[in-house]
Amino acid sequence: xxxxxxxxxxxxxEEFAGEVVLIDIEKGVYFSLQxxxxxxxxxxxxxxxxxxxxxxxxxxxxxxxxxEAALGDxxxxxxxxxxxxxxxxxxxxxxxxxxxxxxxVAAFSDLAELIxxxxxxxxxxxxxxxxxxxxxxxxx
Amino acid sequence: xxxxxxxxxRDAADAHADSTRALLALLDDAVxxxxxxxxxxxxxxxxxxxxxxxGNDAALTMRLTRCLVAAEDGSAPSDLTLAVLRGSAVxxxxxxxxxxxxxxxxxxxxxxxxxxxxxRAFYDxxxxxxxxxxxxxxxxxxWIADTADVPFWEEAAPFKATFNWFLAGTxxxxxxxxxxxxxxxxVLLAGPGGSGKxxxxxxxxxxxxxxxxxxxxxxxxxxxxxxAYALYDAAKFFPAEPTGRVPDLFTSAAARPCGDKLLxxxxxxxxxxxxxSVPLVALVHCVISGQASTTITPLAPGAMLRALGxxxxxxxxxxxxxxxxxxAALVRAVPSFTLALGTNPAEAIDALKVWIDEGCR
Numbered sequence: 001x002x003x004x005x006x007x008x009x010x011x012x013x014e015e016f017a018g019e020v021v022l023i024d025i026e027k028g029v030y031f032s033l034q035x036x037x038x039x040x041x042x043x044x045x046x047x048x049x050x051x052x053x054x055x056x057x058x059x060x061x062x063x064x065x066x067x068e069a070a071l072g073d074x075x076x077x078x079x080x081x082x083x084x085x086x087x088x089x090x091x092x093x094x095x096x097x098x099x100x101x102x103x104x105v106a107a108f109s110d111l112a113e114l115i116x117x118x119x120x121x122x123x124x125x126x127x128x129x130x131x132x133x134x135x136x137x138x139x140x
Numbered sequence: 141x142x143x144x145x146x147x148x149x150r151d152a153a154d155a156h157a158d159s160t161r162a163l164l165a166l167l168d169d170a171v172x173x174x175x176x177x178x179x180x181x182x183x184x185x186x187x188x189x190x191x192x193x194x195g196n197d198a199a200l201t202m203r204l205t206r207c208l209v210a211a212e213d214g215s216a217p218s219d220l221t222l223a224v225l226r227g228s229a230v231x232x233x234x235x236x237x238x239x240x241x242x243x244x245x246x247x248x249x250x251x252x253x254x255x256x257x258x259x260r261a262f263y264d265x266x267x268x269x270x271x272x273x274x275x276x277x278x279x280x281x282x283w284i285a286d287t288a289d290v291p292f293w294e295e296a297a298p299f300k301a302t303f304n305w306f307l308a309g310t311x312x313x314x315x316x317x318x319x320x321x322x323x324x325x326x327v328l329l330a331g332p333g334g335s336g337k338x339x340x341x342x343x344x345x346x347x348x349x350x351x352x353x354x355x356x357x358x359x360x361x362x363x364x365x366x367x368a369y370a371l372y373d374a375a376k377f378f379p380a381e382p383t384g385r386v387p388d389l390f391t392s393a394a395a396r397p398c399g400d401k402l403l404x405x406x407x408x409x410x411x412x413x414x415x416x417s418v419p420l421v422a423l424v425h426c427v428i429s430g431q432a433s434t435t436i437t438p439l440a441p442g443a444m445l446r447a448l449g450x451x452x453x454x455x456x457x458x459x460x461x462x463x464x465x466x467x468a469a470l471v472r473a474v475p476s477f478t479l480a481l482g483t484n485p486a487e488a489i490d491a492l493k494v495w496i497d498e499g500c501r
Contacts, residue, residue, distance in 0.1 A: 012461040014449070014468035019442030021468070023450050025460045026245050030450040032442060108446070111454045 004047035004087035005080050013041070022079060029109045031079065035101035036062055037070045044080045049087040056090075062100040070103035077107055155241040160254045162240065163261045167272050170283050173233070174223035183218060184208040185416065186303050187312040187358035187369045190216060191280075195224035200287045204298045207374040207405060209416065220306050222280040222299060226287060234285040235270050238263040246457075253458050260305040260458040267291055273305035280306060292399040296374040297356055300456065303371065308459035312360035312369075313466040316452040319357050319368040319418065321350035322496045326368045326418035328359070328470075329479070330448040331426035336481045336488075339385055340426065342375055343485035344492070345406060346387035350415040353406075359420065359470055366420045366470050373414050376401040385485065420474050422500040423448070429480035434491040437478050444476035475500065 007013070013022040020033040020041050033041050036057065043053045050071055058064035074080040173196065180198035182205055184191050190211050195201025201224045227234035238250045246253060250263040258275025269284035280302040284290060304314045318329040318337040322344075329337045341354035352358075352370040359368050377386045379402055393409045395402035406414035425439055425447045449467040453460040477500070481488045495501075 012453070012464045014445060014464055016440075016442045016445065016468075016472070019440070021442055021445045021449060021464075023453055023460060023464055025453070028454055030446065032446060034442075108450070111450055 002049045002051050002087075003082050004085060005044055005050050005075070006047045006083045006085065007041065007044045008078050008081045011079055015041075024078065027078075028111050029077070029107055030111070031077065031108065032104070032106040034104040034106075036067055037074070037103035037105050039096075039100065040067060040070055040074065040103065041079075044074070047083050047085045047087045052087070052090075057100065060100075063102070066103055070105050073105040073107075077105070152243040156243045156254070159240040159243065159247075159252055160257055160259055163252060163259060163272060164274065166236065166270070167274055167279060167281050170225045170235075170270075170281050171221075171223045171279055174225050183211040183213075183216070185211050185369065186220065186371060187307060187310070187360050188362060188417075189219040189306075189310065189312075191220040191222055191303075191306075192218035193222045193224065195226070197224070197226040197287065200224065200226050200284075200290070203287075204282070204290070204294060207296055207372050207403075208298065209370050209373055209414070220278050220280055222282065222302060225281065225283040227283060227285045235263075235268055235283045237268070238265065249457075251457055258309055260301075260308075262301055262458065264291075271299070271301045273302045275306065275309040278306070292397075295396070296376055296398050296403050297372050300356060301458065303358075304456040304463075305458055307358065308462040310360070311362035311466075312358050313459075313463050314356055314371070314452070314456055315359055315448060315463075315467060315470075316355065316455050317357055317448065318354035319352035319370075319420075320344045320492065321352065321368075321415045321418040322493055324418065325421040325496055325500075326352065327492065327496060327500070328357070328368060328420055328423045328474075329354075329426050330423065330444065332451060334428075335426040336428050336479075337426050338375070338377070339485055340479075340481065340488060340492075342377070342387055342390055343489045345375075345410050345413050346389045347486065347489045347493075348413075349489065349493070350413050350418065351406060352415060352418060359466070361469065361473065366474055367417050368420050369417045370414050373405045373407050374403060375406055375409065376403050378402070387485075420470070421496070423471065423474050423476045424479035425476070426479050426481060429482060431480070432482055432484070432487075434482040434488040435480045436491070436495050437480070439476040439478045441471045441476050445471045 011022050020038050022031040054064055054067055057067055174194055177196040178194040180201040181194045252261045261272040263270050267289045272281040307313055318341040320327050331337050338354040341351050345351055352368045353372050357368050358371050376398055389409055393404045395404045423444055445468055449464045453463045
């Protein structure tokens, strides 16, 4: 049986019509999911087998290759991670009207370096927050 | 206890609980000292709530509360009691340094969050001060070794971490945004530093409009509709801003230095224009267009949340999920727009006034 994956519980997420905004509190990175990536995110709200999820979406007309790449992005950014909890056996799925839109996983790291400064931010003196000071050392 | 990695999740959980207990003891001790030695007390608004602030150093506490909004009724009960303790006022009682085990990545930045208890604490190593808030007992603490260590930003936006942590347990949240009020309707201005928020708010005030602040405001839907509340009576600007960018009303006022900027209070510069609260009718994401005229166009809610949620959540650490959740609720309830600011702040305010008058359409 393949390993189960689930949404990382340290990620704060809010869903709108057509978009999920997520923030990784520890890394200072935030994300926007759109298209079928939203459906993927919903699917992993409980432990699931990635293969079963991809098969199920593909059976409903989604582009399996694009979804696999999107799931790879979700895992690479630790938005979805492996869990020891057994995968749920099935997931309800229906293709949206007009079919699944191409999955989009957009990561925004423009605030990440600021998080590394200090919770009491010494931000750029001329522009304010969120812009890092010009003399801030490279933390990458 | 050693800050080294702990052996097991159970050890980490135990150490985390020990940290909570240690911080509560620190809070009890410090608040007790301030209660016994208080030389200053005052009552201030924090959104719909009232905060009783007491300090053992009157000059320091008055300096730190100067830009807060004083409550009209100083005798009514308060929802939060905040103690300001200057350590050197008590012999041998400077704030203790962070000495808690590193049980999570957040402890590496000296931030302790006990979600279940509602206890949050932060230690600034460089300036040797503690900010602590315990939601269970509605007590907060700002404990600093010496007045000279007070960071300049605490004068314009004092206790923002403590207020944010207190509000995390309520229907309100702090947001990194400004608010312009016109004829009883409020427009919230989001955007990063340099996007024109403060310039727009100062121009609006100079043009006779109201504001709840230009950098950090409280928003709350506890009264049935999303409402903005003034928390900080403070405007900051550079002394050498290009001509016309900051209205004469501000540049001609008696100002205090605040880092590289000058600090004035809205209530001094334009009495009556810092409004205590205003219902929000629109959210706008400010961008500088570089064009002669200002335009206002609809914006997808997700894009507004990205402009408002993460910058606020990462600026005000310790209650990020609550901040994002409340920002999302606000974005769901109030329509979003892009405010592409023209080059002339006065023209932008005229455009904003007309737009608000016409129902933000």
